[in-house]
Amino acid sequence: MRVLQVGAGGMGRAWLGTVAADPDVELVGIVDLDLDVARAGAAHAGDPSIPVGTDLTVLAAETGAQAVLDITVPVAHHPVTLQALHAGLPVLGEKPAAQTVAEALSLAAAAEATGKLFMVSQSRRYNDQLVAFRQHVRGLGAIGGLSTRFAKAPHFGGFREQMDDVLLLDMAIHAFDSARYVLERDPVSVYCESWNPSWSWYRGDAAAAAVFAFEDDVRYVYDGSWCAPGAETSWNGDWRASGAAGTALWDGDHDPSSDLDGTAGAPSPAPSVGYEIAGALTSFVHAVRSGETPDGEVHGNVMSLAMVEAAIASTRTGQRIVIDEVLERAHTEALAAERHDAVRDRLAAWSSVREALRASVPAS
Structure with missing residues (x-):
């Protein structure tokens, strides 16, 4: 599959290496607003002759690209993905789907209107240990609660250290998305508090605690911090699920386990889903070729971003936030902002946002 990558910065270089290692894809061009960065990306990919440009539509036409990888910063996700979909190209994009839920709903409607796949690379779902953890949780009977403890202290530099709500928007979304996957349910409401410890090197809040119903x-x-030096957890967090028949544990880096009242749980093994962005890329290629709906298709991913937006609204207002209210408000905003008639028509046809999103969610 001939792919065009948009964005060749830090995360872009990780994707360039992943694309180069995948025998099912060929990188035919790199788009970046900074051509020097694009050329450096081509060299990083092992072929300085790879065409580069600043215009997605033009370079896609010149190279015969069949799909687009959107590896830009979050603020660019909506315009870049929208441009690719309207050019008739399926898109695999970095999380979050867009900067806001309203923009993500616009992209979901654009995918419907164009008939092209938009898949979000929620890469930490591509982890066989997470799949196994869900299998253990399924063996616990009725589920009462799930928790994630996350503690890391990365010094990224760059845009993350200047973001508002950096932990909730850029990292907690992975845990929120995984919680939906493990519980096989969707959220109803949230109460959240976030804060920035006095020693934090982030401008926005780097710690948060949230309770979702x-x-x-x-x-x-969820109990997380991005400025917690010492005794750090896995990047995947430390997980515990409690059910009527016992408890399941996963430390984020090793095989999970479950205790069914003193007896070790032994779920049936599940097929491998690959690992992180490489797994997401493999899933995307298969979905484009087969027409199957992949895990991460935009309709199924929007609810994870809604969890983030609701948590941020809760920490701003000090109130419990109902997820459906977030979705309906975003729907109104998306309709008001939409400039493409076909996309607006799709948005207007949704009588219930939650049901419209569920209509395109893949079977588990």
């Missing part, structure tokens, strides 16, 4: 009265608790 999920369907069937299940609770999910």
